[in-house]
Amino acid sequence: MTTYFRDIWEGIVTVLIGMKVTWRHLFTPAVTIQYPDVRLKLPERARNRLYVNMDDCIGCDQCSMACPVDCITIQTIKSTPDVDLGMTSFNTKKRLYVAQFDIDIAKCCYCGLCVPPCPTECIVMTEVYEFSEYERRNLLYNFATMKPAEITEAKDKLAVYEKEQAAKKAAAAAAKAAQAAAPAPAPNVVKDSPSNAGSSGDAPTTGNAPVTEPKA
Amino acid sequence: MKEFLISLLQNQILVYTVMAFVPLAFVVPFALFAVWWERKISAHMQDRLGPMRTGGWHGWSQTIADIGKLIQKEDIIPAASDHFLFKLAPYIVFTGSYAAYAAIPFSAAYVGSSINIGLFYVIAISSLVVVGLLMAGWASNNKWSLFGALRSAAQIVSYEIPAALALLAVVMVAGTFDLQEINRLQGGWFWHWYAFSNPLLFLAMVIYFVSSLAEVNRTPFDIPEAESELVAGYHTEYGGMRFALLFLSEYANMFAVSAIASTLFFGGWNSPFGNALTGPWWGLIWFVAKGMTFIFIQMWLRWTLPRLRVDQLMYVAWKVLIPFAFVIIFGVGIWTLVVR
Numbered sequence: 337m338t339t340y341f342r343d344i345w346e347g348i349v350t351v352l353i354g355m356k357v358t359w360r361h362l363f364t365p366a367v368t369i370q371y372p373d374v375r376l377k378l379p380e381r382a383r384n385r386l387y388v389n390m391d392d393c394i395g396c397d398q399c400s401m402a403c404p405v406d407c408i409t410i411q412t413i414k415s416t417p418d419v420d421l422g423m424t425s426f427n428t429k430k431r432l433y434v435a436q437f438d439i440d441i442a443k444c445c446y447c448g449l450c451v452p453p454c455p456t457e458c459i460v461m462t463e464v465y466e467f468s469e470y471e472r473r474n475l476l477y478n479f480a481t482m483k484p485a486e487i488t489e490a491k492d493k494l495a496v497y498e499k500e501q502a503a504k505k506a507a508a509a510a511a512k513a514a515q516a517a518a519p520a521p522a523p524n525v526v527k528d529s530p531s532n533a534g535s536s537g538d539a540p541t542t543g544n545a546p547v548t549e550p551k552a
Numbered sequence: 553m554k555e556f557l558i559s560l561l562q563n564q565i566l567v568y569t570v571m572a573f574v575p576l577a578f579v580v581p582f583a584l585f586a587v588w589w590e591r592k593i594s595a596h597m598q599d600r601l602g603p604m605r606t607g608g609w610h611g612w613s614q615t616i617a618d619i620g621k622l623i624q625k626e627d628i629i630p631a632a633s634d635h636f637l638f639k640l641a642p643y644i645v646f647t648g649s650y651a652a653y654a655a656i657p658f659s660a661a662y663v664g665s666s667i668n669i670g671l672f673y674v675i676a677i678s679s680l681v682v683v684g685l686l687m688a689g690w691a692s693n694n695k696w697s698l699f700g701a702l703r704s705a706a707q708i709v710s711y712e713i714p715a716a717l718a719l720l721a722v723v724m725v726a727g728t729f730d731l732q733e734i735n736r737l738q739g740g741w742f743w744h745w746y747a748f749s750n751p752l753l754f755l756a757m758v759i760y761f762v763s764s765l766a767e768v769n770r771t772p773f774d775i776p777e778a779e780s781e782l783v784a785g786y787h788t789e790y791g792g793m794r795f796a797l798l799f800l801s802e803y804a805n806m807f808a809v810s811a812i813a814s815t816l817f818f819g820g821w822n823s824p825f826g827n828a829l830t831g832p833w834w835g836l837i838w839f840v841a842k843g844m845t846f847i848f849i850q851m852w853l854r855w856t857l858p859r860l861r862v863d864q865l866m867y868v869a870w871k872v873l874i875p876f877a878f879v880i881i882f883g884v885g886i887w888t889l890v891v892r
Contacts, residue, residue: 358852359852361599366599
């Protein structure tokens with residue numbers, strides 16, 4: 337009998353305690369953030385959409401190699417010595433045309449492993465996280481700035497240059513062979529250094545042949 | 553109001569039609585906004601915000617958009633269901649809950665039908681809801697629906713007893729079944745209200761309120777609809793307007809039991825401040841305000857308490873509420889003999 341009444345009493349009291357708790361919560365400010373209107377501040381070093389600053393990209397392919405899901409595709413074209421691709425903000429010369437720099441952001445796992453290897457710090461994780469698309473192919477980001485015509489032009493130029501270089505090499509080899517055959521070798525092999533318009537004496541080593549200073 | 557309408561319209565049938573539609577003009581907007589209100593209250597009790605966008609200010613028109621969606625929905629009737637009963641059930645449920653409004657005095661000037669057995673009529677007609685619920689559950693031909701309907705029937709039948717006994721205590725004090733007359737007897741300051749004039753009647757009020765929660769299938773007695781066990785109980789298979797009708801009758805029922813509680817125990821349309829702020833319009837405001845307070849308490853309890861088990865439910869009805877109700881009736885009998 338006493339348990340019967342005690343149970344009833346406990347039932348009433350615990351219900352009232354519960355009601356007190358919910359009443360207090362009724363006036364507690366909500367924890368909800370009304371997302372599109374109010375946004376939480378992202379933490380420092382938040383990893384979201386990738387961005388590549390193509391002005392600094394030297395086409396070294398290190399980010400692509402670091403990527404665990406292979407979402408970065410890079411294609412480069414060697415520049416001929418007569419072309420100046422400009423300097424990076426780290427004051428190093430750009431030597432490769434970057435014909436293709438695609439990031440498939442749908443594959444990207446936001447690990448951020450591509451960021452540290454970059455020598456010019458041109459690939460970065462931005463704070464942009466709203467980039468949903470209706471078409472999956474729209475998630476393939478093309479960062480390369482070259483137009484198709486420019487790419488073919490650069491490729492043709494390189495082909496021509498490489499042919500020239502190969503011819504020169506062959507000529508040099510022939511000359512060397514001729515020299516070896518001759519009893520008194522000439523002191524120097526004079527080679528054409530590639531003329532570098534607009535840049536300092538730091539010549540690019542695009543050719544395989546060792547470059548020596550021309551001696552008159 | 554009836555006399556005024558007769559002088560205005562000069563036609564008995566027209567007058568009764570208008571009188572019959574007046575509560576509907578209250579119930580439908582009430583149900584719409586009570587759903588929104590419930591969502592807001594539940595959200596804030598859980599430190600959320602609830603609907604915030606539809607209509608601008610705190611999502612006030614969310615349920616209007618919802619009902620717009622429900623109206624447009626396809627009327628789907630399960631192939632294996634009993635089509636006739638399936639279609640009929642929502643109307644019976646709504647008729648049962650709406651018919652109770654006929655005897656509820658909204659104001660000193662308005663009561664749908666001023667019959668002298670008003671309270672008896674309300675208790676009797678609201679039992680029609682059980683028939684509709686069983687019909688819906690059975691006709692759906694779905695195990696969850698049938699479980700819900702059976703639980704609902706068992707629960708409502710059990711809890712009608714303590715509810716009716718608690719109301720009987722009031723009738724013993726008032727000496728009448730006429731709800732309008734019971735209201736008039738509680739006139740004056742708020743300590744003249746039955747809940748505050750007699751401690752036994754306050755207990756009766758608590759018993760009635762608990763039983764009414766069970767009668768309208770609300771938490772902690774919501775096992776007929778238990779979302780986590782039965783999908784939605786008896787209205788699992790319903791969609792579109794039929795579902796809306798079942799939902800509407802649920803909220804209509806909520807207000808009906810709140811209205812009975814406020815009429816019998818809290819003075820109905822009487823002002824709490826004696827003769828200040830009285831009159832037909834003020835009466836309506838007081839009545840609706842008291843009803844809304846009970847609605848709020850129902851919602852408050854819903855978001856506070858967990859659901860009871862079936863055996864606990866039966867324990868509360870048969871072993872706690874009914875014995876106490878009998879004790880109250882006995883006590884009130886002695887009280888009326890001694891005090892009056």
